[in-house]
Amino acid sequence: MRDFDFKTAAPSAAGPATTVLAVNNLTISLPAGADRPHAIRHASLDVRQGEIVCLLGESGSGKSVIAQAVMGLLPASLKAVDGGIELLGEDVLTASPDRIRQLRGEKMAMVFQEPMTALNPIMTCGAQVDEMLAQHSRAGVGERRRRILEIFAHVRLPEPERIYASYPHQLSGGQRQRIVIAMALILKPLLLICDEPTTALDVTTQAEILKLIRELQTESGTAVLFITHDFGVVAEIADRVVVLRLGDMVEQGAKLQVLQQPREPYTRMLLAAVPALVPRTRPPVEKAYPLLDARGIGKTYVTGSWPGRKREVRAASDVSLTVHPGETVGIVGESGSGKSTVARCVARLIEPTAGDIFAGGRSVAKARGRALYPFRRGVQVVFQDPYRSLDPRQTVGASIVEGPLNFGVPYAQAWRRAEELMTLVRLRPDALNRYPSEFSGGQRQRISIARALACEPQVLIADEAVSALDVSVQAQILELLDDIQQRLRIGILFITHDLRVASQICDRVIVMRRGAIVEEGAIQDVFLSPRHEYTRALLAAAPGRGFAFGAA
Template sequence: MMPTNTTESAAADSATPCLRVRDLRIDLPPGADRPHAVQGVSFDVMPGEVVCLLGESGSGKSVVARAVMGLLPEGLKVSGGSIALASEDLLAATPARRRELRGTGVAMVFQEPMTALNPVMRCGRQVEEMLAQHTSLGAAQRRERVLSIFARVRLPDPERIYDAYPHQLSGGQRQRIVIAMALILRPALLVCDEPTTALDVTTQAEILALVRELQHENQTAVLFITHDFGVVADIADRVVVLQLGRQVESGPKDRVLRQPEADYTRMLLNAVPGLEPAQRPSVAQRALLLDASGIGKTYVSGAWPGRRRVVEAATDVSLQVRAGETVGIVGESGSGKSTVARCIARLIEPSAGNIQVLPEAAQQLPRRAQLSAFRRMVQVVFQDPNRSLNPRRTVGQSIVEGAVNFGATPAQAWQRAESLMELVRLRPDALHRYPSEFSGGQRQRICIARALACEPRVLIADEAVSALDVSVQAQILKLLADIQQRLAIGILFITHDLRVASQVCDRLIVMHKGRVVEQGATRDVVLSPRQDYTRALLAAAPGRHYPFGVQ
């Protein structure tokens, strides 16, 4: 028998797709809004290649990822096509064989690490479980391997993190734990389902660079699910675009992003906000609505004397918001931006500083009445509408609750709710439905209507569009702008997305470690930053070299 030529064998292996999906069809349950979650989807992922599945919510991209992993939820059924890992038919594999392949052949990095990790189990032990299930290594060897992978994914102090619980780590560190867990057995295919959506730009850049580096080291094939075109521009080799379960376009990244063929792809690209700040009229002469000065927030934990820990979450933060003005606060996770927003909304009590909503008539009321009047004038739209709305109450009940609490009769509150539904471009009869009957973008519109029901003077949007796909994000931002123009409200906009901030904000405040490091007109901060930290944030913005929004 002739010996095998290793060079030819390697070339043959590199020419064989790690993942081959052909004419995939997945049925939705009877009564759904369409018969198929996915229909006619075909693509390959080669060793050492990153293929991005791109599309709006409901396009079927996460369904494809879960079908590859064998993790389809009950009610979804593969009714046609094929999925092959190398030469093995995954759809024909037994449940036992699927379990063998998870971790060794294919692994997944989920979007939200806090739901992917066990909150009552130490991080090191969770990663070690993969080795215990798939290898015959002893306990000491498993621990050594886990500490080694922690070092490779650049976790600080691997020994400490091995014994830490998930809640004791930052969001970026938790995501690195999930990546370590996925890569510790060196799988041939890595499936990443929106792994950077909720991360700030610098942490996001670090995670993307880490995935690229580890992928190049091991020649791992990567199927990357995302709705973020900036991420696609930074990490993809090829792109597959899905719309309502159908594949509308695919090809090399540069061709799809610079010369899209499908109208749907062009629509998505046009919805991506550019980093170049928009021209906005001056608001300097408008009425002052919110005046916050010297805000500070200090957390103290532990006991005296040895274990007492003091954290300055915010220090000497001052800002003003005028009628019709949008003031943005940007910074990394832990910079203090959400702490400041919660202090201003009086959801937490500031340790220092003064906050006034003008005019100051409420200041003459008793203290308890002052706080009630203040909360009516300052309302918040949070990041996750699923957690903001009570799933057991109708939309109408949620919207009228605040207005009734502040003195309106039920009839008056309901009439206002109907007008607000039209304002946020939803039908008034939707008030009788439950939150689960709406899409993510529609639920966020409902949260905006609920905040406006109290007739506030200032609206705080705390990462209100960060989890939405680009087209829905564009609709929500336009809706906020229209509402602001009609009602002359001020908006305090908290975000880690510099593209969005540059398009919607009149002024920007940059925070780092609880302090304001730079502030000014948006054009000045974005185009001529004075501080190194601001320049680092701008440099980390994904896809900053692509001309999005100008297709």
């Protein structure tokens, strides 16, 4: 197929925009024993030049399967049994592997949901982007490096030279996601597929990325298939919306029609679950004693090994916080602000370089070995990236019961509790015998939450615990956490970049920037009357701010 030139195919006043992607009556089967026969059934959609089509639906609805099929990345267990996919008129499903590899990068690119699965852990970030440029362009080494540093700066990565030489594990989750976005954008593809590309990003960076995608469309007429569960993002960026449920298309249309005048009950249910940015009224918390008390926490990393080349990076500086029974304390801020570093210090997963941590009135900052056992059971963590926190060689059941078994709970009792927790997080108990790779990203996050709750902790540290969940499951998980908190009087330290979620679950909120606290207080005071300009900037950047979801 010849190279396609949008300049010669630009829409005129007399004709419609060019169809870049056409999915026609696509049906993809699931392997025997799955919970339904088809991942996708009779799906049809098109994405035109300069248009953003958003795929909406709950976890497991088939959104990512469509993206994988377009990119030629379907796993061997999934088969396209009917229909077709055309990229600028060329049948993708019948294209040879060599042709598909040629199309990737040059004609179509994809931003994946989980950056750690998309990035090579033993290559620097610069080398990984350079590999794509070297494969698809004739630019020299110096020119490629210049273009990479330029795109790193464009997606708001700090210190592009340092990021270029860094490995993925040396970056925050949001920074890794921006590397993946930069890799997809650098060749200016005709079709860009975004599979939850802003899930790990704070609101200000999210706004920049959405703006960047719009700019790419303006410059090159790029077509975008955008998969997301964030209705705020949909309100900001979509031209048209397609709603999926369990592999079936239930509704599609223009953005305003679907979001403000939905026809289907399922769409209305999703919209009703979108959390409001205005904080909800929560009962007052009795602050008799703190379950967790961190004082003056600091964390400094030293990079480089040669004298004169060592460099100190202050990830956190003089951070103090307390969590009381029945209280949820939120930490918000941009990627790299130190939120997760503070959480890991407080959980004793990394050693703080300054400060002290008290649990149950006793200092645990210097505790080691068995002395930490009570603290380990009493403070549990739900991590940001479930694919990294779940052992791919263990069934999810084995992962959930592992903690209780280590603390002496009998196996039968631990397994019964695991079955109860699977039901609570809206998964079938018989799925305990499956492996993490057999679940979607949102389902894996629910499993991680169940695993943390299995030890019946006094304090739960949730590091972006609901960032990968669709709004309906997110609402249920927040309700579940609230119910557990009320019944067990646990404290929750809730790290999030989603201000809507923070407004619904937090009693108090801490705003961090560059490792330091810039503002803290009751959620109503901070969100409704922010004092610091940085807090005001975060709230102003929230996607879909002021959009009336479901309004008639």
